[in-house]
Amino acid sequence: MKRVKSALSEAAERVENTLESLLPAGDAPEARLFEAMRYATLGGGKRLRPFLVLASAELFNVNRASALRIAAAIEFVHCYSLVHDDLPAMDDDDMRRGRPTVHRQYDDATAVLAGDALLTLAFEILADEATHPDPKVRCELVTALAAAAGAHGMVGGQMFDLLAESMELDIGAITRLQRLKTGQLIAFACEAGAILGKAPAPLRQALRAYAHDLGLAFQIADDLLDAEGTEAEVGKKVGKDAAAGKATFISVLGTERAREQADLLARQAVLHLDLFEKKADLLCDVARFVVERRA
Amino acid sequence: MKRVKSALSEAAERVENTLESLLPAGDAPEARLFEAMRYATLGGGKRLRPFLVLASAELFNVNRASALRIAAAIEFVHCYSLVHDDLPAMDDDDMRRGRPTVHRQYDDATAVLAGDALLTLAFEILADEATHPDPKVRCELVTALAAAAGAHGMVGGQMFDLLAESMELDIGAITRLQRLKTGQLIAFACEAGAILGKAPAPLRQALRAYAHDLGLAFQIADDLLDAEGTEAEVGKKVGKDAAAGKATFISVLGTERAREQADLLARQAVLHLDLFEKKADLLCDVARFVVERRA
Numbered sequence: 001m002k003r004v005k006s007a008l009s010e011a012a013e014r015v016e017n018t019l020e021s022l023l024p025a026g027d028a029p030e031a032r033l034f035e036a037m038r039y040a041t042l043g044g045g046k047r048l049r050p051f052l053v054l055a056s057a058e059l060f061n062v063n064r065a066s067a068l069r070i071a072a073a074i075e076f077v078h079c080y081s082l083v084h085d086d087l088p089a090m091d092d093d094d095m096r097r098g099r100p101t102v103h104r105q106y107d108d109a110t111a112v113l114a115g116d117a118l119l120t121l122a123f124e125i126l127a128d129e130a131t132h133p134d135p136k137v138r139c140e141l142v143t144a145l146a147a148a149a150g151a152h153g154m155v156g157g158q159m160f161d162l163l164a165e166s167m168e169l170d171i172g173a174i175t176r177l178q179r180l181k182t183g184q185l186i187a188f189a190c191e192a193g194a195i196l197g198k199a200p201a202p203l204r205q206a207l208r209a210y211a212h213d214l215g216l217a218f219q220i221a222d223d224l225l226d227a228e229g230t231e232a233e234v235g236k237k238v239g240k241d242a243a244a245g246k247a248t249f250i251s252v253l254g255t256e257r258a259r260e261q262a263d264l265l266a267r268q269a270v271l272h273l274d275l276f277e278k279k280a281d282l283l284c285d286v287a288r289f290v291v292e293r294r295a
Numbered sequence: 296m297k298r299v300k301s302a303l304s305e306a307a308e309r310v311e312n313t314l315e316s317l318l319p320a321g322d323a324p325e326a327r328l329f330e331a332m333r334y335a336t337l338g339g340g341k342r343l344r345p346f347l348v349l350a351s352a353e354l355f356n357v358n359r360a361s362a363l364r365i366a367a368a369i370e371f372v373h374c375y376s377l378v379h380d381d382l383p384a385m386d387d388d389d390m391r392r393g394r395p396t397v398h399r400q401y402d403d404a405t406a407v408l409a410g411d412a413l414l415t416l417a418f419e420i421l422a423d424e425a426t427h428p429d430p431k432v433r434c435e436l437v438t439a440l441a442a443a444a445g446a447h448g449m450v451g452g453q454m455f456d457l458l459a460e461s462m463e464l465d466i467g468a469i470t471r472l473q474r475l476k477t478g479q480l481i482a483f484a485c486e487a488g489a490i491l492g493k494a495p496a497p498l499r500q501a502l503r504a505y506a507h508d509l510g511l512a513f514q515i516a517d518d519l520l521d522a523e524g525t526e527a528e529v530g531k532k533v534g535k536d537a538a539a540g541k542a543t544f545i546s547v548l549g550t551e552r553a554r555e556q557a558d559l560l561a562r563q564a565v566l567h568l569d570l571f572e573k574k575a576d577l578l579c580d581v582a583r584f585v586v587e588r589r590a
Contacts, residue, residue: 030455032458113450113454116410142437163324
């Protein structure tokens with residue numbers, strides 16, 4: 001656990017600098033937008049997705065600067081999704097990472113626009129020559145991110161999640177929902193290293209399988225924190241799912257079995273990385289970390 | 296005028312089919328998202344931006360199917376921006392193209408997500424091999440679209456526009472605002488044909504200059520319609536700018552001089568196309584059309 005924590009915080013620091021350097025700044029009349037984009041993205045978060053990009057890129061000895069740009073792009077997409085999901089029209093959250101959400105700090109309009117601009121910026125970064133000399137690789141990254149983040153991925157998952165409040169979901173439906181809402185972007189984070197490294201299909205597939213199990217384990221752990229953690233620990237309001245009568249892994253499986261399921265998924269995730277042998281030790285540790293974390 | 300109108304409606308029909316084929320469909324639990332995306336994009340609009348893509352692509356004998364894909368991608372971005380701008384938190388509009396806006400027909404959350412998914416889809420289309428065989432061209436398209444649509448383009452312009460309600464703007468500031476908010480995407484529509492056709496820099500530059508003047512002329516004509524048209528003619532609420540005390544070309548220049556300015560810009564736009572000789576006749580006609588239209 002200690003090794004993962006220090007690897008995570010080391011990655012977070014490097015990513016923070018990259019985010020900073022890629023964000024717009026300046027004193028244009030519309031500078032409020034730039035400020036909101038910075039507020040939404042800097043100075044917080046576990047940076048799990050960026051970490052996964054860096055760790056998977058290392059498997060293929062990918063140029064570190066390239067990996068950092070992709071890590072930043074994915075984090076921008078993750079942050080945009082949080083900004084929009086927190087809006088009053090959606091999950092209506094006031095706190096995030098221990099501080100007011102973007103629409104509480106600024107206003108709803110600025111939050112919508114900051115999210116839009118962050119999403120756009122992510123694609124701009126991926127398509128830029130600085131990300132990889134081969135334009136075919138860059139196109140592949142754009143395609144994979146768009147697929148993970150769009151109507152058949154994250155945005156579709158958020159729509160499903162909103163509608164799910166008035167649906168009876170079984171475990172299969174909840175799994176599908178989470179796979180769309182959080183799993184696909186996590187899968188892209190793990191696959192991005194393989195795309196950058198032009199990795200052969202079986203290795204790429206192994207990383208996707210790992211990411212799939214990791215993403216679900218992560219989500220179940222999140223649900224457990226929402227059910228059992230305190231606002232001070234987690235940095236956002238807890239107990240919301242139960243209050244909204246929302247079907248989650250916990251409501252369907254119960255706390256005990258949900259925890260078992262998360263552990264099982266974490267172990268399963270690790271097995272997919274056999275092909276990489278010792279090289280993937282850090283990714284294996286992360287799988288255990290996500291189910292054991294307390295925030 | 297007749298020639299432009301029939302060229303516009305011919306292009307609109309072809310684009311409609313392309314939009315249709317690229318939009319998600321099906322009966323997933325999150326199908327409401329797909330429906331809202333279709334509602335937001337199909338069956339309406341002048342399709343000016345798609346038309347500009349097709350007309351500029353024709354200057355370079357570009358493959359028609361490629362041009363149609365780009366035209367669709369730009370229209371998706373345009374439509375996403377309308378969906379978000381119409382939200383209660385932004386311009387709070389109930390009608391668009393003669394029917395309820397997306398958040399009125401569905402709800403605010405669905406409108407936010409439909410916009411997000413349309414933006415994402417646009418980038419997915421551009422990066423796809425079907426758009427152009429050369430990945431370098433595809434990356435260039437992604438980069439140019441992201442620049443035109445992001446914090447230093449359309450989204451920045453919308454932020455500026457919202458803030459402008461409490462600012463005194465002179466003609467230079469209004470011009471800059473409109474250049475960001477609508478001009479950059481129109482410029483990309485005109486430039487896209489040149490990118491697809493790998494056109495030499497001077498021709499590309501000429502198209503950008505044309506688009507710049509055209510975009511401003513278009514915006515002034517829009518302001519005039521808002522000031523003088525009826526809701527039945529225009530398909531959305533009119534007189535909003537004056538009611539909000541918003542600085543527009545009309546409020547600063549007056550109706551008479553604004554109309555003169557639009558005419559001047561349309562004539563100027565045409566001059567930039569001299570290089571193309573007869574081949575650009577249709578684009579020249581469009582410049583006149585945008586300042587003479589009544590809706």
